[in-house]
Amino acid sequence: MAQRHPCDVVISCFFTWFKINDAMINFLDWNKTLKFYNSVFDLFEFYESQLNLNIFNIKYENVVYDFENQINLLLNYLGLNYEDNLQKFHITAKQRRKISTPSYTQVINPLYTTSINKWKNYNNIIDPMPNLEKWVRKFNY
Numbered sequence: 001m002a003q004r005h006p007c008d009v010v011i012s013c014f015f016t017w018f019k020i021n022d023a024m025i026n027f028l029d030w031n032k033t034l035k036f037y038n039s040v041f042d043l044f045e046f047y048e049s050q051l052n053l054n055i056f057n058i059k060y061e062n063v064v065y066d067f068e069n070q071i072n073l074l075l076n077y078l079g080l081n082y083e084d085n086l087q088k089f090h091i092t093a094k095q096r097r098k099i100s101t102p103s104y105t106q107v108i109n110p111l112y113t114t115s116i117n118k119w120k121n122y123n124n125i126i127d128p129m130p131n132l133e134k135w136v137r138k139f140n141y
Contacts, residue, residue, distance in 0.1 A: 004060035005141045006132040007119035010037050014126075034131040041135055059139075064111045 014033045018024035026036035047053065056077040063070045072082050085092070093108045119128060129136065 001055050001057050002060060003057055003139050005117065005119065006037065006041075006135040006139065007123075007128040008115060008117065010034060010128045010132065011119040011122060011126075012115065013037070030126055034128060037135075038131065045138075061116050064113055064116060067111065 010033055013027045013036075014030060016027065018027060020028075023036075026032045048055075056074060058070060058074050067087055068082070071086055075082055090108050090110050123129065
């Protein structure tokens with residue numbers, strides 16, 4: 001499971017213009033964005049408690065700052081080998097005719113650090129922390 005600081009996830013989803021569908025419509029309203037995030041992870045937590053899930057957790061921030069080591073840990077878990085061109089994922093993505101993801105513009109760019117802790121730029125206006133504290137603690141942020 002790819003994890004990212006919950007506050008950064010919510011801020012990013014709220015400020016990103018997604019093509020509207022049943023899920024993305026939640027990101028047009030701040031309170032709905034928070035509620036949607038909480039609902040998704042409440043459901044995940046339920047499944048986690050009820051099912052024998054074999055989950056590998058990887059943090060986005062760790063991948064950004066330590067790509068090769070973090071991806072090696074993931075690949076070892078999956079029984080795969082590291083390849084040097086993995087860090088050039090954005091070049092491969094640009095060469096594809098179509099990528100069906102709401103975050104296409106991010107997939108075609110290299111990793112960057114400016115999105116890490118970006119939520120702190122807005123916490124005096126729309127502070128997500130009170131609504132996401134449970135997940136911040138659970139995911140050790």
